[in-house]
Every structure is written in C-alpha cells, then in structure tokens.
Amino acid sequence: MELHGQKPTRHGFGDGLVDLGEKHDNVVVLGGDITGSVLTSLFQSRWPERFFSIGIAEQNATTIAAGLALSGKIPFFASYGAFCAFRNADQLRISVCYNEANVKIGGGHAGISVGPDGATHQVLEEMSFLRTLPHMTLLVPCDYTEARKATVAMGEMVGPAYIRFGRSPVPHFTTPDTPFEIGKAQVFRDGNDVALVACGAMVWEAMLAAEELAKSGIQARVINAPSIKPFDHATIAQAARDCGCIVTAEEHQVHAGLGGAVAESTAKNAPVPIEFVGVKDTFGGSGEPEELMEKFGLTWREIVASARVAMQRRDHGSTGVRAIKDVPTYA
Amino acid sequence: MELHGQKPTRHGFGDGLVDLGEKHDNVVVLGGDITGSVLTSLFQSRWPERFFSIGIAEQNATTIAAGLALSGKIPFFASYGAFCAFRNADQLRISVCYNEANVKIGGGHAGISVGPDGATHQVLEEMSFLRTLPHMTLLVPCDYTEARKATVAMGEMVGPAYIRFGRSPVPHFTTPDTPFEIGKAQVFRDGNDVALVACGAMVWEAMLAAEELAKSGIQARVINAPSIKPFDHATIAQAARDCGCIVTAEEHQVHAGLGGAVAESTAKNAPVPIEFVGVKDTFGGSGEPEELMEKFGLTWREIVASARVAMQRRDHGSTGVRAIKDVPTYA
Amino acid sequence: MMNAEAPTSSANTLLDFNTTTFENKRQTPAELAEIAKEIRRDIIRMLERAGSGHSGGPLGSADIFAALYFGGVMRYNPADMHWAGRDRFVLSAGHMVPVLYATLANAGCYPKAEMATLRKYGTRLQGHPGRDMGLPGIETSSGSLGQGISIAVGMAMADKLVDHNDRRVFSLTGDGELQEGSVWEAAMCASHYKLDNFCWIIDNNDCQIDGRVPDVLNVYPIEEKCASFGFDTIVVDGHDPADLVRGFDHFIKNHTSGSGKPTCIVARTFMGHGVSYMNDKFEWHGKPPTHEQAIVALEELA
Amino acid sequence: MMNAEAPTSSANTLLDFNTTTFENKRQTPAELAEIAKEIRRDIIRMLERAGSGHSGGPLGSADIFAALYFGGVMRYNPADMHWAGRDRFVLSAGHMVPVLYATLANAGCYPKAEMATLRKYGTRLQGHPGRDMGLPGIETSSGSLGQGISIAVGMAMADKLVDHNDRRVFSLTGDGELQEGSVWEAAMCASHYKLDNFCWIIDNNDCQIDGRVPDVLNVYPIEEKCASFGFDTIVVDGHDPADLVRGFDHFIKNHTSGSGKPTCIVARTFMGHGVSYMNDKFEWHGKPPTHEQAIVALEELA
Numbered sequence A, B: 001m002e003l004h005g006q007k008p009t010r011h012g013f014g015d016g017l018v019d020l021g022e023k024h025d026n027v028v029v030l031g032g033d034i035t036g037s038v039l040t041s042l043f044q045s046r047w048p049e050r051f052f053s054i055g056i057a058e059q060n061a062t063t064i065a066a067g068l069a070l071s072g073k074i075p076f077f078a079s080y081g082a083f084c085a086f087r088n089a090d091q092l093r094i095s096v097c098y099n100e101a102n103v104k105i106g107g108g109h110a111g112i113s114v115g116p117d118g119a120t121h122q123v124l125e126e127m128s129f130l131r132t133l134p135h136m137t138l139l140v141p142c143d144y145t146e147a148r149k150a151t152v153a154m155g156e157m158v159g160p161a162y163i164r165f166g167r168s169p170v171p172h173f174t175t176p177d178t179p180f181e182i183g184k185a186q187v188f189r190d191g192n193d194v195a196l197v198a199c200g201a202m203v204w205e206a207m208l209a210a211e212e213l214a215k216s217g218i219q220a221r222v223i224n225a226p227s228i229k230p231f232d233h234a235t236i237a238q239a240a241r242d243c244g245c246i247v248t249a250e251e252h253q254v255h256a257g258l259g260g261a262v263a264e265s266t267a268k269n270a271p272v273p274i275e276f277v278g279v280k281d282t283f284g285g286s287g288e289p290e291e292l293m294e295k296f297g298l299t300w301r302e303i304v305a306s307a308r309v310a311m312q313r314r315d316h317g318s319t320g321v322r323a324i325k326d327v328p329t330y331a
Numbered sequence C, D: 001m002m003n004a005e006a007p008t009s010s011a012n013t014l015l016d017f018n019t020t021t022f023e024n025k026r027q028t029p030a031e032l033a034e035i036a037k038e039i040r041r042d043i044i045r046m047l048e049r050a051g052s053g054h055s056g057g058p059l060g061s062a063d064i065f066a067a068l069y070f071g072g073v074m075r076y077n078p079a080d081m082h083w084a085g086r087d088r089f090v091l092s093a094g095h096m097v098p099v100l101y102a103t104l105a106n107a108g109c110y111p112k113a114e115m116a117t118l119r120k121y122g123t124r125l126q127g128h129p130g131r132d133m134g135l136p137g138i139e140t141s142s143g144s145l146g147q148g149i150s151i152a153v154g155m156a157m158a159d160k161l162v163d164h165n166d167r168r169v170f171s172l173t174g175d176g177e178l179q180e181g182s183v184w185e186a187a188m189c190a191s192h193y194k195l196d197n198f199c200w201i202i203d204n205n206d207c208q209i210d211g212r213v214p215d216v217l218n219v220y221p222i223e224e225k226c227a228s229f230g231f232d233t234i235v236v237d238g239h240d241p242a243d244l245v246r247g248f249d250h251f252i253k254n255h256t257s258g259s260g261k262p263t264c265i266v267a268r269t270f271m272g273h274g275v276s277y278m279n280d281k282f283e284w285h286g287k288p289p290t291h292e293q294a295i296v297a298l299e300e301l302a
C-alpha cells in the first residue's frame, strides 16, 4: 500500500454524500450549525432544497431524521461526535434504533487528533454504546477513500448507521480498488507472527509498525476493521489462530471499542493475548494533533512495543495482573 | 448463601439513600418525576428541604447536580436508566465526568425484568459507555442488601458514580456481613472447573447454575462483580487461571458490558474461552418479568448450558466461527 | 413476529370487548361523546386485564382522540393504515398508548378482541408503542418523552418541504412532557419552517406522576410559551367535542389557507375523566383499576 | 498537572501581553471602555499566537465581561478565586473562553504572560474551559452548548435553597445556544425555584457558525421567550458600559429586594466588535486573525 499524501476522513464523508446525492433523490441532509466543519456544506451547495438547517439542537435533528426516514427519505445528520452520539443518545436508542428508522449519522471530530479545541470536543467514548445498540451499523473508515466508500455504502443499506471520522489530515493510502464491504475486515498486510487490528487513522500507524517489526524479522498481519458493527468475526478468529496474539489500535478509549469487540470475539472463538492501544481511560486536552497522538500513545511506536509484549505473553505466559489502562497521559 | 425471600434492588437504593441522609447533611436528592418508582421518595419524605423536584428534564437534573456538587453538596439524581444514562449522556460525559463533579446517579428499571412497560423502558445498553467514561464509577449490585451498601459507598467516595438497579423483586441473599468494596469482586462459591462471573440479578442465577452443575460433579466458581468500574482484574485473572474458562452473565446486551470487561481483562492477563449470557443484540418487549427472563435466556439454565460449552471449548478447542450474539429473541 | 394469544374473556360481560366500530366521518358532538365513552370503556377493559399500565392520561384524553379520528379531522383508511395519502398521528406521550389502541380498534384498524393482549408477551399492543410489532396506525415507537413531537415535525417537513403534498401531521404531548427541553427544540423548528401542516395537541390535565404540574416543575403559562415559540395557540375544553372540533378546524384552516404558522391546541382536560374516583387525581397516572374498580368504572361509563 | 511554557514574546510590541491589571471596584463607564479595549487586545494577542480559536464571540462580548468583573457587579477576590463568599460566573458558551481568560488575567487572577499558552499542550488555558487544569476563576468545564447554564442554576440552588447565603450566580450563553432545548429546561427550573440570585446573560450578536441566527434556526423573539419562561427580562446595549451596568444593577435589585424572579439580560452586541473587518461577520465565529490581521486589529484597538 502506497501513501498518496494526507487528507482528512471528513472530506471523504462530504464527497461521499455528494456521490449519494447524485444517485438518490431521496437523500436529504440536516445541518447542526457546523456544516462547514463536517463538510455537509458540499451537499448543501449542490442541493440547497434537500438541505435543512436545524440549528444547535442535536436531539431534535436526530429525531427529525427519524421522522424523515419514516416518510421514505434517507436523512443524514452530521455534527461532532461529542454531540451527535452523546447529546442525542436517547434519541438514537429509541427513535432511531428501536424504530429501525433509516437514519444516517456522521460523527466528526472523533479522537484526540481534533487538537487544540481540547477534551470536550475530542470524542473517545462513543463506539462503546453505538456498537451495543441493536440494529445499529457502526463504521470507522481508515482514510479519505474508505470514508467516501463507507458513506455511500451506509446510504445504500437500509437501517440505522453511524460513521465516525476525524478532523485532521491523515495518511491517504487506499484506492477505489481496495475492497470495502460493511461487515468485513481486510488484511492489508500478511504475516503470522502477530496480528495488528486497527481502525480509523490507526490503520496507517499499524502499517508503519508492521514495517518496523519486519526489520527485526517479525511478520505482522495488519487488519483494517472499518466495520465495528457488524463485526467480522471470521477474519479476527483466523488471525488469532494464525498469529496467536493480537494488538488492537484505535483513537478511542481502550475500553469497549474496537479492542473490546476483538476481545469479545476472540474469547468466543480463539482466546489469545491481546494488547490494547488507545486512550487509557483519561480525557484529552489541547495541543497539536500530532503532539497529542504522540503524548497519548497513539503511534506506530506504541503498536510496536505492544506487539512485542503480546508475543512475549503468547510465548511465555503472563505474569502478574494488569489493568487494561495505564496511568493517564495528559499534562 | 441463603435466600431471604425476594426484594427489588431499588429498595436497597432508596434505603441506602436514607442511611446516607442520616450520616451526611450535604446529601441532596433531585427528583425526575418518578420518585416513587426509584424510591427517592423515602429520602424526600424524611428531608423535604433537601429534596428538589426538577420535573421531566434529565439533562437539566444531571447538570444541576454538577452545579450542586461544585458547591460542596453530594447530589443524587435517580430516574429510569433509559433516561438518566441516555437522555443525559452528553451531560454525564462533560459536566459530570470531565468536570470530576461529585455527582451520583441512580439508574433504575435496568434490564429486561422491567416487564410489561416494554422495550423503551428496559435499558440494556448503558453499562457499555458508563464504564468507558473516564472518572466514572459503575456499580451493579446483586440484591437488596448489596444495593443498600453500594449506595452508601458511592455517596461516601468522591467523584462521579452510577448505580444500576432493577424494578422487580429478585432473590435477597447477601447479608450485612457479606463483604462489599468498590473495585472488588467476591467469590460467592468456590470451584475450579468453570468460573461464572455475574452482576445484578444474574448472580443468584449463577448460584443456582453452580448448584445444578454440581449435580454432574462440576465445581463452578461463582464470582459476584458489582464493581464494573473500577474492575477487579486480580479476581478475574485468578479465576481464569484456576478454571480455564468463564461464563459471564448480566441483564445487559452481550456486547461491551460485564462480558466485555471480562473479555478485555482476560485478554490482557489470562486468555480463556468465555461464553456470554445476556441479551443478544435485540430490544426487549412487554411481558411478565420472569417470562421475559426465560424468553431472553437470562436464567440459570442458560448459564449451565453455557458453562458446558465453555468447558468443552477449553478442553477440545473451538470449531467454526461464532458471533457473540445469536438470533434475536422477542416474539 | 407472533401475536400474543387473547386470554379467554371474563365472566362479566361489562369487561368484554364488543365488536362495534365507528365510521371515519364527521360525527356529531353527541356521537363523539358516545364514541369517547366506548374508548374509555375499552381503556378500562384493557388495563384491568393487563394488570399494569396507565389509566389517567388515556381516560382524560379520550375526547381528544374521538374528535381527531371520528370528527372528520384526520384523513385515514382503517382498512389500509399505510395509505400514502393519510394524515399521521404521532403519540409523543407514549405511556398514553391505551387510548390510541382503543381508538384504532374502534376505528376498525385491527380486531377489537386483540385489545385483550395489551402488555402481554409477544403482543402488538406493547406497553409503550413499538413500531416493530406492526399494529396498523402505530406510526412510530415512543415512550421516552419529548421525542415523538420531533418525529412528527420531521414527518411534517417531509410532507411540506420535500414531497410538497397536502398531508397533515398531528402529535400529542402531555403537559408534564413540556418540561423536556427537546419539546422546545421541536417547537422552534416547526415555526422556523412554517409548518402549517403540523398540529401540536397538549393534553393539559395539570397532572403528572409526582403530583400537580406546577408543584413538580411549573410549566405555566403554556399559551405564552407556545406563542413565543411561533405557534398559533388556542385553548379548548378537552372534554367538549364541539370545542375540540372547532380547535381542529382552526388548524385545518391554518393549513389550507397557507398561514405559515403551526398550530398548538391546548386542551384543558382532567386526568382520569369519566371515572369519578379517578377524576383529576394524579395518583391514577400510572396504575390500572382492580377488577372491582373496573366494574365500578364501567358502570359509570355505561 | 504541568503548565505549558510561555513562548518567547514576539518582536512586535503590539503583540506582547503587558502587565497592567485593573481593580475590582465600580469603574466608570469610560474606564470600563478602556478595560474592554485591553481585553480585546489580549484576545487578539492570544488568538494570534494560538493559531486557532474563536475571535468573534469573545471580542463582541468584551464589554459585558468588563462590566461584570470591573463594574462593581461580581464580588470576587483575584488573589483567592476560591473565596467561599464569591459570586460565580459560569461560561455556558465555552467556545468564548478567550474573553474570560483575558478578563481574569486583567483582574490579576493569574499571570498575564500565561495567556501566551492558550490552546498549547499542557496549558491551563484549554481550547474550551477545563476545570481539571485549575486556572483560577474557571468554575467549571464547558464546551458542549447548553450545559453551563444548568450548572449555574444548580449553583444558584445550592446558594439560595440549601446554604441560604447571599451569593449570586451569573451565566452567559450565546444566542445560537438558545436552540439547545436544555437551555429552556434550565430556564424553567430557575423560575420554578424563584432564583432571584441568578442572572442569565444572552450575548445576542445574531450570529452563529453557519450564518445569521434567524437563517440557521430562528430564535426570535428572545425577550418573549425568556419572559414566558419566568424571567424578568431586560434588553441592553451590549457595547454601552453604562447600559450594561444598569442591567446588572437591575438584577442586583431583583436579588436584594427578594423579587423571587431570575433576571435575564439580553445584550445586543455585534460579533467581532472593535475590529472593523470582523464587525458583525459570522465568518469570524471560529477563526483567529493571521499575524498581519492581528497587527491591523491591534492598531484599531490602540
């Protein structure tokens, strides 16, 4: 896989929405007063008559989306994930998921790489309950092109769906030909020594980690897991059986997100030692995106170190008892 | 352990609140228009001047609690978990947890045993993100007496805390002498063949399951895990090492709750096969509490069957690939 | 999806569901009063069998439902509740659903005997509306207060702003429900988009679970609040069929004339109205009558 | 917790933070205007260095903050911002925090040089208020709109209903923020509990991120809404120090006289006021000036 520069995943969402708008007349978009930030502005300027500004009212926007869906529309509502997963959580549970309404949510500003806006805006906890809601589909694309595909795919499936994307430019490395399917994970690099399972911007870090590990003769399998729900148990089970240990990596709390999904899946199919790379049960804070990724341990370096621990545990067993999280990181 | 009849855990919460009120002048309680149901009415009638009705406004009640906490009070707000974990999720994240405000939430009507009110009121998804929020303490007591102790304990610790309790009468079997400590799990029955880790009303079902298994010579270790966060990794790791396989049981979705916590913890310390007893990624529905527990697979029978599968997997390995959840159960 | 079985009917004929249905046309005020009475009887019958559920709100709002479904107000086809041209009703106060079930049964949308399955395992008549169960006329799930009205606003937007049709959307909230901020988000949005095809009905019974509304958390003055949020707001006697129909006609005129204003009908009602021992008693918000109480109620409603 | 390092100061003295502070007493309108100017300069200086952040709201509300902290309105001790007798200010519009940081610095609550650390890793001056970082005068974290006002109401309840003291609580929301339903929950509650010790300030600049407020989602008429939610509501010119002080005096009278009514001050402002090229431009909601733009701004504000 090759790098084609850097591009934020939110642009993939914005462009994917335009792709959808071209194909489907009944796609409508709701604005939450940050349409420029989450790129729904692109749809708005193409089809102003299919765009409705709801203001700063995430509860209402979500539930209005349910009403539009029950009227045969395919409504997208996008905001920052901090507000369109949490402020409207009850609405997502009841009016969207219990209703099986065909509502699509775009949750931006995910992860610590939001940068200087600080902790309130850096959502790190929403994957936990989004994947726990019945009927919900949860997608976390790894780069611009995958975000664009995922947006189109969620618009074309029937049922509630949520896509998680980021603010800052991140490596762009998949192509229109890279396979993407809801419910599937893809092996981006083969290897049998350790499996690195990642989503979002951490996939590229996992690729870098694999390269680094290869220097010491360790062949890491890199798995891109954009579909958190439904989850690809077969690919994970295969990796667990072939490699015997796993590192998960995500821009989310270490609890209950991708790492949690992998831990549950392996416990059910092929239990192996797992090391969890993610934010360690602490809130974020202001700083530059790259600086924060570094300070919060969200880089290939952390993945490499975790891979070594995972292999060590596979080969020699665990000693002592460790919590999933370590000490908080900010300041 | 002996059965002393049946009693709802919500009564433990209501009585614990009165215990706290007697000891601490600065405990105040906020009502959300269901004070009788969640038993904050007991506190209200004892100390009307320390009780404030906020009406049907869970967002406001939660944030007002944060304001009261920042003024040195120890505010409790209780409602149905569907509304005081979800409707106010953003407030819990930012005004309570990020603020490290000393706010206490009582989430009632947890689980399918709510009965005839149906799916909207049967909250089954909130443990996932409550345990993912930094600074949050999450307690799920197993019976009346433990609920009462847990309520007092959460009032006397400093920081955000949430207690989850149920509507219907459930077996009452712990005593004032049964150990309870935030952050600790307790072995309620010893055994080395399989570990049954449960919380809430499922603990008694696990005790019944252990008895049933004993009839076939299987010695199950029953672990009561009321402290979902902080989590007792040591007790779980010990059980995993001693027994080699685990069944988790909770009145919550099989994803990201207690089962998720155990899967993560064992993946980090001692990976073993786990079977997950819980609601299988489906919404609830109307019916009588016991009937629903039966239909949704939340009884000792399911735990027994799962224990046999877990032991089988430990001894003979897994075959095929299975999702955590099976098919939906309601109707 | 499987229907719950209807339990065998009670020995007492007062408690039995009958088979009469009423026509979807403009009935006279006297007829509406009779229909409301039958709806009330069915609410009592349902709740007595269920052994749990909400009496007060449903009984108190029976006249509103009679006017809406049998006063020539809502356009619907009981034989095809998915008819694309229908007006839609969204129950925001999900706990009041027994009155909606009784109304739909009396309109012939589904077999009246099925009312006996209320709140039983597998029923289409869930404790709070469950759209997944597929009961004709249940447009959406609800039960978390303050959400249904937003769904209704979304439907009204679909009709007026996307599909440009002449359908109307009605939604009923309680008065305690006005304490939910999301209600005011919905209201602000409805007036912003000039949804004159949207009619918000407030069941103003002055009661909620913990007591009188001004004691639990004061929502008054309701009319000023709704007016300041951009609604053409009128107050009606929620137990006077003629006044209710007048209110709905006012809304219809707002719509057909293209007023650009959503309508709010504040219906003054009494919780538990029609059953003397429940009348205006907040204690009856959420419990069913016992067998004996049900007989008394049905005798009063005879 | 570790403070971020203050970068070495810029070559251009206009961009340097000075060390002047102002006294917490009733300053004259002319003095307040001068203080507001210094606050505005500091906002520009902070944002220019941070390279991100919100210019429009902070600049537009600088006069409100000058009046509040230097108009003899709020009782506080800059040397001890935890003083138990202090009045409290809660910034509900968390994104406007640069104006609060500048105000607190000019009051001498913390070293002015620390303003240079805005939005840098480890700073006490987080992009949105972070109480965990411990900057004196930051009563609470905020940044999710519509929450701070509820926290403030909770504080006012603690003061009036639990501790029975004479402290006052102020909270500022934006006007776009009025679209959040939780704001109306807070408002309803404040009037229910007759919190005459609570003062709600609305920064009515008619702008939000996506455009003019009535275009994004109309919140007008604001005064009628607040009045119908039980507030004694007055409108002031948010750029006239004397009028602002008059507004706050009105609130203080409401409190001292035991009026039983919370006060709402609707301050009409212009986003970006004080910097000609930003004035009344919603495009300046969320971006910082470039170096060149900052120089121009500081020259205008000299």
Ligand SMILES: Cc1ncc(C[n+]2csc(CCOP(=O)(O)OP(=O)(O)O)c2C)c(N)n1
Pocket: B032, B033, B034, B056, B083, B087, C056, C057, C058, C093, C095, C096, C143, C144, C145, C146, C173, C174, C175, C176, C177, C178, C205, C207, C208, C209, C271, C285
């Ligand atoms: C979000 C939410 N919070 C709380 C409840 C619990 N609840 C059900 S009905 C009710 C009272 C509603 O009062 P009102 O709207 O006046 O209806 P009435 O009591 O008159 O039937 C409450 C608090 C709920 N269903 N949803």
Ligand SMILES: Cc1ncc(C[n+]2csc(CCOP(=O)(O)OP(=O)(O)O)c2C)c(N)n1
Pocket: A032, A033, A034, A056, A083, A087, D056, D057, D058, D093, D095, D096, D143, D144, D145, D146, D173, D174, D175, D176, D177, D178, D205, D207, D208, D209, D271, D285
């Ligand atoms: C709950 C929530 N939703 C969205 C945002 C993103 N946001 C930050 S400021 C803002 C606009 C606020 O408008 P207004 O209150 O008028 O403030 P002004 O633009 O005048 O500074 C928005 C939408 C947020 N911070 N919180």
Ligand SMILES: [Mg+2]
Pocket: C174, C175, C176, C203, C204, C205, C206, C207, C208
């Ligand atoms: Mg009522």
Ligand SMILES: [Mg+2]
Pocket: D174, D175, D176, D203, D204, D205, D206, D207, D208
């Ligand atoms: Mg504004």
